[in-house]
Amino acid sequence: MITAMILVLAACSSGGSEDAKGSSQQAAESSATNAAADREKTDADASAEAETTYPVTVSNYTTENGTWVAKEQTFDKAPERVVANTQGAAELMIRLGLTDKLVGVAALFGSVPEDIADEFKKIPVLAEGYVGKEVTIGASPDLIMGRGGLFEDADWGVGTVNSLNDMGIKTFVQSTSVTDASLDSLYKDITELGKIFNVQANAAAYIEELKVREEALKARASAETINYASFSDNGDGTIAVYNGNGDTFIESAMSLINVHNMLINETGTLSLEKLIEINPDVMIISRYAGGIDPQETIDKLLANKQVQSINAVKNKKIYVIDFNNFWGYGDSIFTGVENLADDMGL
Template identity: 25%
Template sequence: MRFPMPWRITAPLSVLIVALAGCSGSDTEPEVTAGSGATAVTNCGVAVPAGAPPTKIFAAFHNGIEAVYALGAGDKLVGAAYLDNPLLPEYAAQFHPDQQEPTYYPEEYPSREEVLRLDPDFVVSGFTGAFTTEGLGTRAELNKIGIGSYLFTQYCPTADGEGQKSLADNDVSLDSVYGDLTDLGRVLGTTTQAEALVTKMKQTVAGVESELAGVKRPTVAMLNRPGGGELRVFGSEDVATTIIEKAGGIQVFDDVPGRLARIGTEELIKRKPDVIVIPACCGADVGPDGAQGVIDGLKSDPALANVPAIRDNRIYAVTFAEITPGVRNADAVANLAKLLHPEKF
């Protein structure tokens, strides 16, 4: 979606809130008024100008936050919400929420009014949920008050303003991730950093694939059990499947669409995965050890005792951040490959 140039407007907060409340969520393609010589990227069917970079950024969700830092625009971050795990060390050194640099919202998504108080001219979101009428507003609504936006394309909705249950038929390959980082780098005015980042990620994955040539691939189930309740699986139509396959595994739930789909214990028994991977979540201080409760629960369930992954003690913890579309995905491939094929590394 896009907004006319310049990126920022200087109306008082009360005017912005009234303007946003009056916007129609039916607008899906705002008019783009680009500066002389400016180009645009297309993001979820929305034209995003890539001329004058934004100056004050709000980032939602872990992958959105880390992308801003990785692309060299961390000094423009005025607000951030929802870290799934600790930031990577190189970004954590720049993250000072205790000093309100940026303002961080750890547990609840900030209200529209709260985000507008920060006066951003651009919002980067890793998931669809931010851009709804119930959230920050649709991208068309935000555009009308001068706030630009970018959404990771694996979560493009079928229409602007739709939520997580209305995803389009999206590309969940690493090429999609590379494309997002490249396009976002153009929008943020950091093309050099984006090109270097994508090149490094491609080299990492290529190196892993070279080491794994000809290996016997184990079947892999990536799942979680929020609150100790129902099992939920990371299935097809999700970058987790791509990571499993690039790391030398076979997605055992390749016929289950989407992320965190509910499955029964009997279904896990039926699939007989060789390996189970548990992504730990959620919080700025939750590392891989945050998955230990789920792992212990699976191991202690007598009904699962003969599942190969449990029988052979091949249950591994990773982080939710690394299996979400973003800057960690190449390293996620390398890390999982070492777990699946330790003899190769």
């Protein structure tokens, strides 16, 4: 009897197991079907969201009494004639597939990335250096975009935001170039440009690419904090110390590898004595078109007996960066930080 009961229980257990397997398989198939349907719906929703419905309004900037404040810009259609007031702004447009919209670029102070060099050559150059308002308007733009500090009524400026808007010309100030900017500001700029030009899918895809690079840089971060100071050549044989007080975007990017600007909270002109006092681990000098060869300036610094106590000088940890990568306020900040990490052996 005991043997018979065992056999009966085994049979019931086996049947229950087979039933459970069947139910489990059916549930899995149903779940997979539902997941596929959800993915199709999500893709369809994403596709719908990737289309801009005009008119579209984005939040941007203007200045009031020297302070950046919010100002909306409304677009009835995608702009057709765009002037980029810096090389970095033009490069960002190219990355989003918008080369054909550019009718002018200025401030060509650094290297153009090889992978977009041919596209960049298609853009009319309004000025090798900074471009003035008259020349800018002469290109008949319907949008002027780029670095905020160049939206001024000056020989080197494209005109103020308000004056250009009064003329019917839309403006887009890169949020990376205004107060309290960070890498999130770059992602915001890309998203907003995606809306304005109806290339939202391109913008989203490019942000994902950049975020992968962001994570890769974080993985390379120095275990110990590395403090740096920037310097340049005054052109008269003396060294200029740069505080980088407003360059929070650069600080945000450099912090990915745990490298920080020691002078970011300093104001005014800084002396060589101040540099000796703060004693940076690393010193950085930028290379830009038309400027003094940075190696000449480095040689002067290394030969200066007054600064021999500075750690960066003692250990010869002085690095050259590309001006456009860091002061183009665009996506090439990643290339700049990656190159610096390479040079520093991170």
